[in-house]
Amino acid sequence: MTLPLIIYRSLRQHALSTVITAGSIALACGLLMCVWMVKTQSQSAFTQTTTGFDAVLGARGSKLQLVLNAIFHLEASAGNLAYADYEAVRRHPAVKTAVPLAVGDNLRGYRLVGTLPELFSNVEYAPGKKYALQPGGKIFGADAKEAVAGSFAAQRLGLKVGDKFRPFHGLAFDAKAEHADDYVLTGILDATNTPVDRVIWIPLRGLQTMSGHDPKAATDVSAVLIQLKTPAAGFMLDMMYNKQGNRLTFAYPVGAIIADLFSKISWFDQVLALVAYLVALVAAGSVLASIYNSMSARRRDLAILRALGARRRTIFGAVVAEAACIGALGALLGFAVYFALLTGVAGVIRAQTGVVLNVTAWLPVLWITPLAMVALCALGGIVPALKAYRTPVAETLAPVS
Amino acid sequence: MLAVTDLKKSFVSPEGGRVQIVNVPAFALAANEQLALRGESGSGKTTFLNLIAGILAADSGRVVVDGVEMTALSEARRDRLRAEKLGYIFQTFNLLQGYTVLENVVLGMSFGPRGADRAQAREVLGRVGLGHRLDHFPWQLSTGQQQRVAVARALANRPKLVLADEPTGNLDRKHAGEALGLIREVCREHGAALLLVSHDEEVLRQFEQRKDFADMNEAMKGVSS
Numbered sequence: 001m002t003l004p005l006i007i008y009r010s011l012r013q014h015a016l017s018t019v020i021t022a023g024s025i026a027l028a029c030g031l032l033m034c035v036w037m038v039k040t041q042s043q044s045a046f047t048q049t050t051t052g053f054d055a056v057l058g059a060r061g062s063k064l065q066l067v068l069n070a071i072f073h074l075e076a077s078a079g080n081l082a083y084a085d086y087e088a089v090r091r092h093p094a095v096k097t098a099v100p101l102a103v104g105d106n107l108r109g110y111r112l113v114g115t116l117p118e119l120f121s122n123v124e125y126a127p128g129k130k131y132a133l134q135p136g137g138k139i140f141g142a143d144a145k146e147a148v149a150g151s152f153a154a155q156r157l158g159l160k161v162g163d164k165f166r167p168f169h170g171l172a173f174d175a176k177a178e179h180a181d182d183y184v185l186t187g188i189l190d191a192t193n194t195p196v197d198r199v200i201w202i203p204l205r206g207l208q209t210m211s212g213h214d215p216k217a218a219t220d221v222s223a224v225l226i227q228l229k230t231p232a233a234g235f236m237l238d239m240m241y242n243k244q245g246n247r248l249t250f251a252y253p254v255g256a257i258i259a260d261l262f263s264k265i266s267w268f269d270q271v272l273a274l275v276a277y278l279v280a281l282v283a284a285g286s287v288l289a290s291i292y293n294s295m296s297a298r299r300r301d302l303a304i305l306r307a308l309g310a311r312r313r314t315i316f317g318a319v320v321a322e323a324a325c326i327g328a329l330g331a332l333l334g335f336a337v338y339f340a341l342l343t344g345v346a347g348v349i350r351a352q353t354g355v356v357l358n359v360t361a362w363l364p365v366l367w368i369t370p371l372a373m374v375a376l377c378a379l380g381g382i383v384p385a386l387k388a389y390r391t392p393v394a395e396t397l398a399p400v401s
Numbered sequence: 402m403l404a405v406t407d408l409k410k411s412f413v414s415p416e417g418g419r420v421q422i423v424n425v426p427a428f429a430l431a432a433n434e435q436l437a438l439r440g441e442s443g444s445g446k447t448t449f450l451n452l453i454a455g456i457l458a459a460d461s462g463r464v465v466v467d468g469v470e471m472t473a474l475s476e477a478r479r480d481r482l483r484a485e486k487l488g489y490i491f492q493t494f495n496l497l498q499g500y501t502v503l504e505n506v507v508l509g510m511s512f513g514p515r516g517a518d519r520a521q522a523r524e525v526l527g528r529v530g531l532g533h534r535l536d537h538f539p540w541q542l543s544t545g546q547q548q549r550v551a552v553a554r555a556l557a558n559r560p561k562l563v564l565a566d567e568p569t570g571n572l573d574r575k576h577a578g579e580a581l582g583l584i585r586e587v588c589r590e591h592g593a594a595l596l597l598v599s600h601d602e603e604v605l606r607q608f609e610q611r612k613d614f615a616d617m618n619e620a621m622k623g624v625s626s
């Protein structure tokens with residue numbers, strides 16, 4: 001019990017600096033874990049978010065832009081493709097399902113996407129998972145002025161079944177750009193934890209023929225979501241559209257295109273990780289400084305312990321263990337920081353992209369970081385421990401007379 | 402119990418020369434014996450006790466405690482021997498201010514062979530009249546009570562030899578008498594020899610004169626500046 005008692009009393013005696021130092025470690029630890037978790041989970045979530053489709057066909061342009069626009073409902077459309085192109089790919093023997101999308105309007109900042117009702121009845125957005133409506137709802141009719149809202153959009157916009165609304169032109173909300181068409185919300189989708197949740201879905205024809213839209217583009221679509229019969233078909237269509245053709249872009253496979261995006265912005269991860277590592281180093285340095293600065297005040301106590309028979313190595317060990325304890329306390333508090341940060345970041349990512357991060361997921365980083373932090377703090381404790389180790393007993397205890 | 406031979410210790414003075422602080426040709430203390438040494442301030446009496454306790458290393462000479470030559474041991478083994486066989490009552494008590502009375506005594510025991518024995522610590526504290534102050538901190542006690550904690554800490558490990566450095570130096574006459582009586586009584590009860598150094602004639606008078614006592618005292622005087 002000697003060592004725990006010495007450590008406990010020392011921490012109590014320097015409670016303020018203990019709390020401040022542990023707080024800085026908690027911030028470092030929480031930040032490190034959060035950066036790592038967001039990086040890992042977002043990469044995994046984004047690359048796995050395909051909403052059930054293998055590929056996207058769109059106007060000639062960037063594959064990434066096409067995927068971001070059609071799957072994640074981010075970015076502007078690169079352009080339209082003719083309805084005949086949709087029909088052609090739909091009839092292609094290698095294609096299992098083809099669902100057209102049309103974009104260009106919003107409801108108070110949330111995208112309106114035109115599509116076919118079959119999207120919600122025939123497609124699994126994840127293996128074994130089909131779209132479901134909240135009680136009392138139904139899918140819009142193909143030619144009706146009806147809409148179905150994603151769960152997140154409905155919640156944020158305060159929509160309920162039966163509500164009427166008028167869409168606004170463009171992808172960004174502009175109160176002056178209101179269309180004259182009235183839509184009725186016929187259903188709200190159950191949460192899918194995909195970008196679909198952030199969208200208000202209307203019939204394809206509704207978006208194509210919205211008042212104010214160019215009548216010449218009334219049959220065009222913005223993109224076509226494609227399910228393939230076999231993976232090999234993807235390479236065949238890639239050859240056909242991307243290499244042999246020059247009008248359209250075939251983005252395949254969806255996951256690989258997003259992974260490519262992450263590899264392109266990996267420098268950002270590295271910068272974040274570097275910042276987090278530096279914060280961790282500064283935190284360990286604060287442990288060193290905190291204990292080292294208190295050494296003058298502790299010299300007498302350490303000399304008394306030595307006079308009572310404590311060996312130098314016991315004193316050395318006590319100081320290192322104290323530093324490790326501050327690290328452990330900080331690491332524990334770090335989990336609170338981590339959950340708070342991750343919850344906030346996950347909320348922002350969900351609001352911006354519809355992709356949901358699992359804040360309770362467990363990754364090795366959640367035990368490696370706290371352990372590394374404790375080790376780093378123990379390492380930081382070595383310098384003050386050496387000072388304690390060298391405390392001259394007789395000189396320190398000499399009575400002042 | 403204690404045998405000192407040709408013990409010498411000097412320090413470097415601020416002027417750069419060496420000043421001999423301790424020069425004791427021969428000194429011995431039997432088991433259960435209680436002896437007081439006279440020494441004025443700066444006479445080297447604390448240094449002498451520190452050499453016996455192994456807190457300081459001697460320039461030369463031998464210190465044998467309970468048959469073990471302290472001066473031949475490594476620092477770590479001196480620490481162990483001190484924890485096992487010695488109790489030290491400091492002039493300024495040297496209590497750990499951030500620890501309770503009980504913890505001060507328990508911690509003093511924890512480096513010894515018996516380890517931290519809270520029951521024994523409570524018993525000794527009860528013996529010195531502090532059974533009701535176990536959870537108090539030293540700064541919450543009177544000077545006399547702090548002295549008693551120091552006595553309890555020195556004796557809790559049942560040492561063979563108790564060293565007391567001006568143990569009554571910070572107490573008034575009444576409390577000094579009580580404290581001295583307590584130290585001597587408890588040492589007797591625990592079968593510990595007592596070597597006390599003081600400059601207080603009142604304290605010194607309470608101890609028996611020994612044949613070699615005057616010589617020892619002269620030795621201490623001889624090196625005082």
